[in-house]
Amino acid sequence: MMPLWLLAVGGRFLRLAFLYHFSQAKLMAGSNNSVNGELTVVHVESGDDQSLVETNTLHKAFVSRQQSSVFIPITILDENWYYRHRNKFTTKAIFKFILGGLLLQIALTGLVQAFSTKFAILPSPARGNCLTGWEFTPVFLTSGFYVFAMCPIFISWLKGVNDAYGIKRELTADFTVGVASFVLYIIFAAIPLFNGFNKVFPAAHWSVLALMISHICSIVLPAIDAIHGACNKQSKTSFSSFESMLGDSTQFELFKHFSLRDFSVENALFYERCIRLRLMSCKQPVSEKGKLNTDILLEINSIYHTFISSQSEFELNLDAATVREIRRQFQEKNITLTIFDTALNEVRNLMYRHTFPRYVKLREKSLNESGIF
DSSP, rough: OOOHHHHHHHHHHHHHHHHHHHHHHHHHHHHHSSOSSSOEOOOOOTTTTTTTTTTTTTSSSSEEEEOOOOTTTTHHHTHHHHHHHGGGGSHHHHHHHHHHHHHHHHHHHHHHHHHHHEEEEEEEESOGGGGSGGGGGHHHHHHHHHHIIIHHHHHHHHOOOOOOOHHHHHHHHHHHHHHHHHHHHHHHOOGGGGHHHHSSTTTTTTHHHHHHHHHHIIIIHHHHHHHHHHHHHHHHHHHHHHHHHHHHHHHHHHHHHHHTTTTOOHHHHHHHHHHHHHHHHSSOOOOOOOOOOOOHHHEEEEEIIIIOOOOOOOOSOHHHHHHHHHHHHHHHTOOTTTTTTHHHHHHHHHHIIIIIIHHHHHHHHHHHTTSSO
């Protein structure tokens, strides 16, 4: 049980570090390229272009002074270590990491059983304090390697990571409890002075206690927090406040950076690009023959390959039917200004239902504590 717990915590370390730093790379790529020029605030009035622009959320929006620039994020992402090694941090890869660790532990245990005469499983399981024999050395070695070698490396990877779900806090608690329980086990098992205490509370029970505390920190407390948050988020977040945030350039910039901690930065970047596209369409209307301007076509193509195509690195969490419809229109070259409208509505809904409540909660907490978000 202990090796599995240690490997699972290690896998979570790897996944969290990857998600945060990869999202950070996405935000940097999107911020540096989506608006290739100085940001400014634009007021959009209702009028002839009202069918193309939803004025209720575009009273204030971001727009570039260099509208003809083309968004190419891959050149920046290619320089990021996490992007180049992203295949090593997939769920499948981490599962292989955990499985490999377990197989190694099983192999070491089997090797011990082959040479042990005192604690062999066959012909009958041993009865006695097997934790004090040399047969327990593989567990000591693997646990010690994890606690004193791997955990410091994982902690260094999480330096600067600040997620919105408290995963870093949980992993830090697991690390602290794991180190403490391992050290206490060594002390109580190796020093004869504690033999009397071990009869009441065996040294191996420190590991059991660590597992219980880890379970509380990683499962029980997050579940309670999720239930509490679900009961209160609707009362604190209204759709009008969400619309107001989207329409305010300063607040949206804060929201976009918070989405990094929520691992949903691609939603904010996609929304920003769609708003830019609509503002471009206002300045460069459709021709009399119904043809879109070249700059608009380039922008639509850029958005598609950045967020929608099968090879996109900013892939959105959209309904499968929505993605199929957009890809079908591209294959048929049926490009219109409304091609991303359904996707945009889905993204807005995701931001409102999931990211925005956490953004409001953290903002209120930060303001109460220091006045700094």
